[in-house]
Amino acid sequence: MTPPISLDSLNFDAQTGLIPVVTQDARSGAVLMQAWADRAAVERTLDTREATYYSRSRQEQWVKGATSGHTQQVVDVQADCDADSLLYRVEQTGPACHTGAYSCYHQPLLTGDAPQAGLDGTLDRVYATITERLATLPENSYVARLHAGGLDRVLKKISEESGEVLLAAKNADRAELATEVADLLFHTLFAMAEVGVSPADVAAVLHAREGKTGLKGPKEVG
Numbered sequence: 001m002t003p004p005i006s007l008d009s010l011n012f013d014a015q016t017g018l019i020p021v022v023t024q025d026a027r028s029g030a031v032l033m034q035a036w037a038d039r040a041a042v043e044r045t046l047d048t049r050e051a052t053y054y055s056r057s058r059q060e061q062w063v064k065g066a067t068s069g070h071t072q073q074v075v076d077v078q079a080d081c082d083a084d085s086l087l088y089r090v091e092q093t094g095p096a097c098h099t100g101a102y103s104c105y106h107q108p109l110l111t112g113d114a115p116q117a118g119l120d121g122t123l124d125r126v127y128a129t130i131t132e133r134l135a136t137l138p139e140n141s142y143v144a145r146l147h148a149g150g151l152d153r154v155l156k157k158i159s160e161e162s163g164e165v166l167l168a169a170k171n172a173d174r175a176e177l178a179t180e181v182a183d184l185l186f187h188t189l190f191a192m193a194e195v196g197v198s199p200a201d202v203a204a205v206l207h208a209r210e211g212k213t214g215l216k217g218p219k220e221v222g
Contacts, residue, residue, distance in 0.1 A: 012039060016056075018037065019084065022085065024087060025089075025124065027203075032104065033097065036053060070092070070095055075091060151195075161184040162184060165177065167180075
């Protein structure tokens, strides 16, 4: 492992005293935003693990989520090869963009079919969208309508989708099974959001079980 560098090794801009910061979701790998930080903001980030930046327009420090509640818990901070830009890897709560989007980068100039490695990151983005919809309850939103029906309505949907998953699996219908599992995961994430359980909470349980024996897990079949 490369030894950590010191704060004194960073190359802040000679005129502004600032350094650019790219912020990445530590779980999904998605780039969330780009901002600026002065030395004091970086120092505060390192001390508190709360993502702290410097506003060039207001000319003051700001802590992500201090007013919106969409906080960023910093996992680690990396400097680039020239030590003149930083990467904050964070655990994001809610959307990162002030528009309510999961990431500030959502205006494509060039599009293509990116390879899908798996569910990692996708569930976090879906969960972030659900929590944003629950917070704002936009008109004509499926999330808003389902929320209005109460938690029992959400749980009923989970029961219904579970049955559809079983039927699709029984019929060995791969396309239908993928669709029904997606529906089941969505409504499960919905229930989690209603109760306040995040994908990270579930991941922590799974990680604790991974590669270990003697832990309390799902009941054995049979």
